[in-house]
Structures are given as structure tokens and as C-alpha cells.
Amino acid sequence: MFGSYVLPHVLNVQITETRKEIERPVPLRNIAYRVDQADLGQTVRVSGEIRETTIDGAHAVMQAIRALNSGVDDAFDLEDGETPAIEALLTDPEFILDVESWFNGKYWIAYSLTFLEVEAP
Numbered sequence: 174m175f176g177s178y179v180l181p182h183v184l185n186v187q188i189t190e191t192r193k194e195i196e197r198p199v200p201l202r203n204i205a206y207r208v209d210q211a212d213l214g215q216t217v218r219v220s221g222e223i224r225e226t227t228i229d230g231a232h233a234v235m236q237a238i239r240a241l242n243s244g245v246d247d248a249f250d251l252e253d254g255e256t257p258a259i260e261a262l263l264t265d266p267e268f269i270l271d272v273e274s275w276f277n278g279k280y281w282i283a284y285s286l287t288f289l290e291v292e293a294p
Contacts, residue, residue: 175249178237178238181223190215191216192212194207216288216290217249218287219287220283222284223280223282225280225281225282226279227278230280235268239266241266242264246260246262248260249288265286267284
């Protein structure tokens, strides 16, 4: 769930934590100077499927997801009862339209979204 929007048919969630590290070569030394700079927070990659019975319905869901990519952070919650919610920005929504497999009211579109953790207000 991102804000009040429930993501459709989530199939996979990948969570990574990234840190920023500084590395500088030091003259006359075999090992570089290294220091841990900062925690960049979590990056959450979500993939799933939009499953609709009409093309218009599938298009409407795609537009709703694109609208979430507004540059405004919101709460992202896996709703699994264990993982705490984070403040995040939605970036880079991707959609894969495999129109060859659309038939008889089965309009499924694979999607993947990237959420970047930000400081809570």
C-alpha cells in the first residue's frame, strides 16, 4: 500500500539498504582511506500485475499508478504485520504490455515500481 492506494496483485518485493561510502587513495599506502558516509535508506522494488477485464480498466489502473509518481512522498506499507511502514517516493513506474496474450477479457499488464525511503516529516 502506498498512501491510501492498494497496489494491484503484488507478486514480488525486493528490499535493499544502501550506504554511501567514501574511498580515497592515499599516496605511499597500499590501502585506500575508506569511511562510511551515510545511510541512504531502503530501496523497495515491487513487481506485480494489473489484472483487468477491459482495456479501459487496465489503462485506468496504469494512469492511477503513474499519478502516484508525483514527487510527493507518502507512507509505504507492506501490510505484512512485521515490516514497519516507511516514508517513500515512488519513482520509475514500468509497465510491460504483452498484447499477444490479451484475450476474452483477460487484460493483464506486468508492472514494476521503485520506492525510495525518505526522511519522515
